[in-house]
Amino acid sequence: MTTPFDVAALRAREYPWMANDPAIYLNAASVGPLPQAAVNVTAEWTDMRARPHHLPFHLMQEAAATARRQFAALVGADADEIALMPNTTYGLNLAARALPLRPGVILTFDGEFPSCVYPFQALGARGLSLEFIPKRDGIPDEDALVTAIGNRADVVAVVVSWVQFANGFVADLERIGNACRARGVFFIVDGIQGCGVRPIDLHALPVDIFASGAQKWQLSPWGTGFVYVRRELVTALEPHDVGWACMKASVDYTRLTDYEFDFFDDARRFEVVTLAYQDFAAANASTALLLEVGVANIAAHIEQMGTRVVDWAASRADVRMVTPADPARRSGVLSFASTRLEAMAAALKAAQVNHVVREGAIRLSPHGYNTLEEIDRVLALLEG
Numbered sequence: 001m002t003t004p005f006d007v008a009a010l011r012a013r014e015y016p017w018m019a020n021d022p023a024i025y026l027n028a029a030s031v032g033p034l035p036q037a038a039v040n041v042t043a044e045w046t047d048m049r050a051r052p053h054h055l056p057f058h059l060m061q062e063a064a065a066t067a068r069r070q071f072a073a074l075v076g077a078d079a080d081e082i083a084l085m086p087n088t089t090y091g092l093n094l095a096a097r098a099l100p101l102r103p104g105v106i107l108t109f110d111g112e113f114p115s116c117v118y119p120f121q122a123l124g125a126r127g128l129s130l131e132f133i134p135k136r137d138g139i140p141d142e143d144a145l146v147t148a149i150g151n152r153a154d155v156v157a158v159v160v161s162w163v164q165f166a167n168g169f170v171a172d173l174e175r176i177g178n179a180c181r182a183r184g185v186f187f188i189v190d191g192i193q194g195c196g197v198r199p200i201d202l203h204a205l206p207v208d209i210f211a212s213g214a215q216k217w218q219l220s221p222w223g224t225g226f227v228y229v230r231r232e233l234v235t236a237l238e239p240h241d242v243g244w245a246c247m248k249a250s251v252d253y254t255r256l257t258d259y260e261f262d263f264f265d266d267a268r269r270f271e272v273v274t275l276a277y278q279d280f281a282a283a284n285a286s287t288a289l290l291l292e293v294g295v296a297n298i299a300a301h302i303e304q305m306g307t308r309v310v311d312w313a314a315s316r317a318d319v320r321m322v323t324p325a326d327p328a329r330r331s332g333v334l335s336f337a338s339t340r341l342e343a344m345a346a347a348l349k350a351a352q353v354n355h356v357v358r359e360g361a362i363r364l365s366p367h368g369y370n371t372l373e374e375i376d377r378v379l380a381l382l383e384g
């Protein structure tokens with residue numbers, strides 16, 4: 001299988017530093033490196049921001065509108081279903097606070113990132129409790145989750161990661177969402193570990209709310225992200241946080257003190273405050289790049305790199321792949337455990353291979369700018 005786009009050209013154009021840096025960056029699951037296009041936009045905006053009279057208001061509004069439109073394109077949604085957010089957790093809090101949840105149980109997987117946990121554990125006063133579906137063989141037990149949704153009358157919502165942060169398991173959103181739909185259960189998804197490098201068509205999926213920070217796989221500045229709210233829910237949700245920017249009147253600065261209490265009819269009703277326009281402008285450059293290269297192409301390249309790691313792990317008695325081997329169940333998060341974990345992590349560190357250790361496993365997270373050759377070099381290092 002050939003790589004579906006020119007990785008060398010992408011690196012040369014957007015990551016020129018990679019040619020001279022001995023490090024191998026395999027940590028997009030923590031922080032996505034900014035492409036040159038985003039760095040350039042940041043510099044331009046910094047210049048304008050330093051002298052704000054050179055930064056016309058319409059540019060800020062356009063940056064926000066472009067961000068909503070491009071994030072929507074990334075996930076198969078419409079711009080009016082997208083609210084700009086500073087991160088993933090804010091969108092998950094919107095779900096926790098604004099969905100009309102009756103008292104009952106919210107289900108999630110054991111092992112989820114805490115932002116899928118704490119916002120929902122905080123709902124005790126409303127008669128809601130969060131329950132964990134235990135892992136099976138170290139990864140989420142999706143069968144048990146789907147069975148619980150079908151059998152239990154007390155379940156009112158399900159919250160899961162699309163891609164798990166530590167083990168890389170990819171949830172079958174269609175399957176879980178269908179189980180939810182059949183029982184009138186809300187389905188909330190933390191999308192940050194997949195969004196940007198895995199195709200998704202939210203309009204074709206039974207997902208109610210999908211939240212993603214753009215700082216990882218979407219290669220964007222910290223403080224940028226979005227939440228998708230399924231169209232039918234946009235006006236059904238009661239905004240929990242209320243500011244001035246969520247109101248229709250906020251578009252006209254000449255009559256702000258008319259105090260017309262009238263939320264936007266689209267998902268902007270969940271945008272409460274002044275946005276980080278500069279960062280969203282940079283995020284727009286990054287998102288444009290992902291759309292230009294093609295999310296499906298990036299996914300195919302990541303799958304090839306992942307297969308090398310999976311095959312290598314299978315060849316070793318002392319290595320156990322934690323991330324599922326099945327390409328349908330893995331994305332860019334590649335985690336493996338080993339009896340030689342400390343020695344391996346030390347060897348990677350000494351060779352400047354940027355990785356992390358999560359939940360007792362080494363996590364490599366390659367993106368479209370990584371090469372198969374880099375993966376081979378890393379595996380050769382681990383062999384040594």
Ligand SMILES: Cc1ncc(COP(=O)(O)O)c(C=O)c1O
Binds near residue numbers: 088164190
């Ligand atoms: C699954 C998942 N959700 C959320 C986050 C981060 O949340 P936020 O974007 O709100 O900082 C991470 C970061 O590691 C994550 O892996």
